Amino acid sequence: MKSLKKSNILDGAALAIMLIGLTSCAKDSLPNVHDLNIYQPSTLKLQKGNPILTEEGIYTPNTDEVWHSDARFRRLEREIYPFK
Numbered sequence: 578m579k580s581l582k583k584s585n586i587l588d589g590a591a592l593a594i595m596l597i598g599l600t601s602c603a604k605d606s607l608p609n610v611h612d613l614n615i616y617q618p619s620t621l622k623l624q625k626g627n628p629i630l631t632e633e634g635i636y637t638p639n640t641d642e643v644w645h646s647d648a649r650f651r652r653l654e655r656e657i658y659p660f661k
Contacts, residue, residue: 619649 621644623629628637645653 617646619646620644 623638623642623644625638625641628635
């Protein structure tokens with residue numbers, strides 16, 4: 578009976594050590610955005626009347642337009658509307 582208890586305790590301890598070891602080696606699966614090799618300009622300026630070829634077809638701006646990247650837009654947004 579004592580050896581069975583001792584065996585259960587050792588099995589539990591071995592399992593716990595194994596789980597701790599496996600989970601401590603795990604790392605975040607999302608890539609670091611600074612490591613990505615994707616180019617995106619911070620701004621894109623489109624002139625009125627100049628047709629632009631897009632994946633959806635041709636787009637012709639009605640006015641001069643400035644498009645901001647998501648990172649630039651969020652930075653500008655935080656400057657204008659500071660969150661506390």
